[in-house]
Amino acid sequence: MAQSIERFRPTYQARSVASIDFEALREKGLSKLLLDVDGTITQICKMVVPEEIAQNLRAAQDNGWEICLTSNAQLWLMARRIEKLAEALECQYVAHYWPHPTKPNPRALEIAMSEMDGATLDNTLMVGDQFGTDILGANHLGIPSIWVPSIEPIPLWKRITLEVINQRRLQALGEITEAPTRVY
Numbered sequence: 716m717a718q719s720i721e722r723f724r725p726t727y728q729a730r731s732v733a734s735i736d737f738e739a740l741r742e743k744g745l746s747k748l749l750l751d752v753d754g755t756i757t758q759i760c761k762m763v764v765p766e767e768i769a770q771n772l773r774a775a776q777d778n779g780w781e782i783c784l785t786s787n788a789q790l791w792l793m794a795r796r797i798e799k800l801a802e803a804l805e806c807q808y809v810a811h812y813w814p815h816p817t818k819p820n821p822r823a824l825e826i827a828m829s830e831m832d833g834a835t836l837d838n839t840l841m842v843g844d845q846f847g848t849d850i851l852g853a854n855h856l857g858i859p860s861i862w863v864p865s866i867e868p869i870p871l872w873k874r875i876t877l878e879v880i881n882q883r884r885l886q887a888l889g890e891i892t893e894a895p896t897r898v899y
């Protein structure tokens with residue numbers, strides 16, 4: 716058991732996408748960002764990206780980062796929301812839904828990587844709030860990852876289902892290295 720929890724270990728954790736120092740990560744050779752949507756850059760199922768997050772993503776793009784949203788949309792209809800968010804952020808996107816591979820299937824992340832010119836296992840970073848999809852998928856694929864806590868408020872249906880498991884995994888992982896943090 717103690718060994719299997721390591722499958723969920725992110726390379727780093729951060730307080731928020733807004734606090735990640737993408738410039739410092741670029742110096743480590745990373746420049747392609749696979750970015751989860753729900754709970755990571757928006758409240759779950761909402762359309763609004765908080766300004767401090769949008770601003771940090773724009774700064775990353777100005778610094779040469781390319782971004783692809785990667786979201787398990789479940790249904791084709793829900794994919795439209797991801798498309799609209801990608802338009803607003805001026806980035807690529809892939810909405811994963813049945814019968815296509817979904818996270819944590821590493822194939823889903825490979826498909827998202829193929830949306831970014833020159834994305835390789837060496838220059839791509841995954842950022843997300845779910846250990847069981849985002850971080851596990853990144854570890855399957857062999858790319859670094861940053862876990863961020865879900866943006867509040869987390870709806871009740873999520874709290875009584877997936878969030879319980881997510882929080883249990885966070886506790887089981889213990890110490891996680893902090894990602895390079897942006898100083899405002």
Ligand SMILES: [Mg+2]
Nearest residue numbers: 751753754844
């Ligand atoms: Mg999420």
